[in-house]
Amino acid sequence: MDLSVPTRPRPAVPGRDADGMAVASFVLGLLGLLVFNLVLGPCALVLGGIALARGTGRRTRALLGLALGVVDLAVLAVLATADGTVSWQLIG
Numbered sequence: 001m002d003l004s005v006p007t008r009p010r011p012a013v014p015g016r017d018a019d020g021m022a023v024a025s026f027v028l029g030l031l032g033l034l035v036f037n038l039v040l041g042p043c044a045l046v047l048g049g050i051a052l053a054r055g056t057g058r059r060t061r062a063l064l065g066l067a068l069g070v071v072d073l074a075v076l077a078v079l080a081t082a083d084g085t086v087s088w089q090l091i092g
Helices: 016-032 037-053 059-083
Strands: none
Touching (some): 037 059
């Protein structure tokens, strides 16, 4: 016989998840400028869009994440057309 008291799940704090997504979008967009822009750019775009759709309190960070995601993909396009690769080459 189970005598444990059933617990209710804690209600989510409205906007807290969206705030985290906005910050993650910004951070991934910044990291995407340096490494893995093919993966991190679209991730920044998706997280920024979801954060804005959920009504984040950190709207500026979500917008910056979106902008940096676009810049990541633009850097990828420039690299691919300039030297036919999708990687950085510092020495060369």
